[in-house]
Amino acid sequence: MAQDLAQDLTGRAPNALVGNSAPGGVIVVKIGGGSDPQRVLDEVAELAAAGRPTVLVHGGGAVADRLSEQLGVERQVIRSPDGTHSRRTDEAMLDVITLALLGRVKPQLVGGLRLRGARAVGLSGADGALLTATRKPALRSVQDGRTVLIRDDRSGRIEHVDPTPVRAVLDRGDVPVVSPPASDTAGNLLNVDADEAAARLAEALGASALVLLTDVCGVLADPDDPSTRIAEVGPQHLTGDVVRGRMRHKVRAGLRASRTVQQVAIGSAHQHRPIQQALSGTGTWLREGERGERNE
Ligand SMILES: Nc1ncnc2c1ncn2[C@@H]1O[C@H](COP(=O)(O)OP(=O)(O)O)[C@@H](O)[C@H]1O
Ligand SMILES: CC(=O)N[C@@H](CCC(=O)OP(=O)(O)O)C(=O)O
DSSP states (O other), rough: OHHHHHHHHHSSSGGGGGGSSSTTTTEEEEOTTTOOHHHHHHHHHHHHHHOOOOOEOOOOOHHHHHHHHHHHHHOOOEEESOOOOEEEEOOHHHHHIIIIIIIIHHHHHHHHHHHOOOOOOETTTTTTGGGGEOOOOOEEETTTTEEEEOOOOOOEEEEOOOOOHHHHHHTOOOOOEOOEEEEOOOOOOBBOHHHHHHHHHHHHHOOSEEEEESSSSOOOOSTTGGGOOEEEGGGGGEEOOOOOOOHHHHHHHHHHHTTOOOOEEEEEHHHHHSHHHHHHTSSSSOOOOOOOOOOO
C-alpha cells in the first residue's frame, strides 16, 4: 500500500526516489499546532516505508498558548499594520514556545511515528545551524488604533538555512522532524514562524513539494465558510483583506517557496492521506508566477 502511495504522488517507482538526491524527490510537510496529527503521521510513516524522502516540520502555537496559561506567562499579540498577527516573544515567552515545541509537540510526533514503525529524528532550527535568523530590530504593532514600535522582541527573520543535518537524516532513510525556534549566529534562540521555516527548508532542500497542513481545507474566500475554498492563490490574493491573521503568513511563505518548489499546497490535516489529498488538488495551490501548466 505504501508503494502505491509513493507512485500515486510522483508517477515514479518509489525505488527511484530513495535518497534526497533524487531530482525533486523530497516532500516537506508542515503541520500546525491547532491540528490533530494522527492522519498526517499515518501518511508520513507510509511514505517513509515506501522510501520517499519526507520531512515533517511542525508548529505548535496553540500548544504554546495553553502552556503559557498553565505557567502564568501573559500572552500578548503583535498586530502588524498589514493584518498579520504574531506572538509577542519576550524572554519568558521564548521559554514557553521552546518548551512547548521541543518538549511537548515534537516528542508526540517522533513517538507517533515510532509507533507506526518509522524512525524519526527530531531537529530544532538551532541544531547544526539549521535555521539561522537575525532578531527583528523593531516590530510595528497596532494597539488601540495607534502604531507602536516594539524593540525587545525575541523573534527573528530566517536569513540562512543549512539543510545538512536534515539531509543526513534523510540519507539514513529516517524522517527528520523539524521545529522552531531558530538561532542567531551567537547561538541565541529566536522565535520563527513554522510555515516560514518549512518553506525555507523546502527551498534549501530543492524539494519537489511543500504541503502546509492545517485546520481548514485551504484558503477560503470567506474564512467562516468552508465551501468557499479557493483552488489556487497568487500574490493578488494578498492585496485585499480576505487572507487574514496567521493564514497570511502561511500564504506568503508558500508563495515565496513556489518560485523554486514545483508543488506548494495548503490542505486539511484532518482527512485520510492528507498529503496525497492536498497534492491532488483538494486544497489550495500556491503559485507566485506563471510557469505554464502544472504537472499534476
Ligand atoms: N482566508 C482564510 N482562509 C482560511 N483560513 C483563514 C483565512 N483567513 C484567516 N484564516 C485563519 O487561519 C487559520 C489557520 O492558520 P493557523 O491558525 O496559523 O494554522 P496552523 O496552526 O495550522 O499554522 C484558520 O484556522 C483560520 O482561522
Ligand atoms: C514568530 C512566530 O509566530 N512563531 C510561532 C512558532 C510556532 C508556530 O508557527 O506554530 P503554528 O504553525 O501552529 O502557527 C509562534 O510563536 O506561534
